Amino acid sequence: MSLMPMIEFARKRPALLLAGGAVPLALAAAAVALNKAPEKAAAPKPLPLVSVAPAVARDLPVKLSAQGHLVALTQVDVRPQATGTIRAIHFKEGDEVKAGQLMFTLDASDVAAQLAKAQATAAQVQAQLDEAQRDLVRTQQLAKAQFYSPSSVDAAEGRVATLRAQHRAMLADIENSRVLVDRTRILAPMAGLTGALSVHPGSLAQPGAASPLVNVAQMDPIGVEFTLPEANLPALLAARDAGKVQLSIAAAYGTPVQGKLVFVNNTVNADTGTISLKAAFPNPRKALWPGAYVKVQLTAGVSPGAVTLAPQSILDSPGGRFVFVLDAPAGKVVARPVTLLRIQEQLAVVEGLANGEQVVTEGQLGLKTGAAVRVAAAAPAASAGAAP
Structure with a gap:
């Protein structure tokens, strides 16, 4: 038997040939080797594709926003x-x-009677005092003529002093009664x-009633109470001392109302990490109502050299916020921790980066420090008002 037909037969029936033993072992091995498909070489895995943009340092106005509620700057319970x-x-x-x-007017019949009684008693004591003073003068004259002893003069002087004290007490009673009468007329x-x-x-x-x-x-001006993170306190205080704090809220008729900062609390809330503030706004049209919620816009000067980048560049981890910075010569990324100060005009203001550093803005999923990447395109520098 020629070799080629046997190889063809072994390719089709290798199991039969091996079982029967009619074909040599070498031919069976050759048939199995011919039947096995050649393996393909594994293709290399492509590098992650990322987009980067530079962090930009700029002189940026410190603009903050907060939710507040309107309150009366002065409020009195009438009791x-x-x-x-x-x-x-x-x-x-x-x-x-x-x-x-x-x-309000209260029933004043009882206190009016007390006032009349006090006035009558005072008039009676006044009459007795006048008589006692006349007696004192006569006693002093007769004592000089030695018709009365010095003790008589002392007695007359004592009576005058006693009546004067009683008269002062009656005048105090009259004043007290007048106060009680005045309290029956409750004024604003x-x-x-x-x-x-x-x-x-x-x-x-009743004075002790539960309800007033x-x-x-007070409606004009009206106040707004709101809070800000304690991280913004240094910039706020510096702007307040320089007179550069500007506040505004939206009124019901659509026009922003400008106000002024009137109060900064003397303690930071340790539970929330915020500081309480109060501002005053003119309200001549009574469009702003106590208890309503408003959005407060606050400008606290200018932050020189603030580093800004796209907000989506910042990632969260158990250790804090961070971004991936591109090492262009090596073509690798490095995780860099940052501190987010605020989000303003669709820009993230951070600490921990230098001006011009290339930050990964898209494609961060699965990256880690030292990972090699491909840069899709150099995005333009982040600018105020740019959509993330």
Whole structure:
């Protein structure tokens, strides 16, 4: 038998030939080798494709934003200082009142009677004092003529002193009664907008009542309370000392309202890491209402040489925030920790980078320090207002 037909037969029936033993072992091995497909060489894995952009240092205005709520800069609970029945209410709830305006009148019959009694008693003591003073003068004259002894003069002087003291006490009683009468007329302590009434004519007003008679709140100017991270406090204080703090909020009619910073709390909240602030805004149209939430825009001077980059460049890890920086000559990336100061105008303001360093903006997934990469294209420098 020729070799080629046997090889062809072994390629088709290698198991039969091996089982029967009719074909030599060498021919069977040759048939198996011919039947095996040649292996292909493994293709090299491509390098990760990334996009990079330079970090840019620039003089950037420090613009901060926060959510705040409107509050009355001055607010007073109107309470009675004497117990009495409310005889009349001289305003309607929700009215604008002026400082010193009459708001409530209490029943003053008992205190008016006390005042009249004190005045009558004072008049009686005054009459006794006048008589005693005349007696003293006569006693002194007769004592000089030796008709009265010196002890009589002393007694007359003592009576005058006693009546003078009683008269001063009566005058104090009169003044106290007048104060009680005045307290039956409750005046507006300040100009502002009144709230809901808790009493009506005929109600009993008491100084120790749980609810005030009414609340008066100042509406113009109006305040805004808000908080900022403590990291922004140094820049804010420096701008305040230089008079460069600017604040604005959006009013209900759409026009931004400019205000001024009036209060910075003396303690940073250790639980939240924030500082409480308060600003005042003009509100002549009463469009801003206490209790409403507003967005506060604050400018605190200029941050010179602030390093900015695209926000999507910053990654989070258990150790903190970081970015991948491209080592261009080696074609590799290195993880660099950074501190995010704020996001402003679609730019991330950071510490920990130098101007011009190439930062990976896309393709960071799966990268690690020392990884070789391919750069897709050099992105333009991050600019204010650029979309991330």
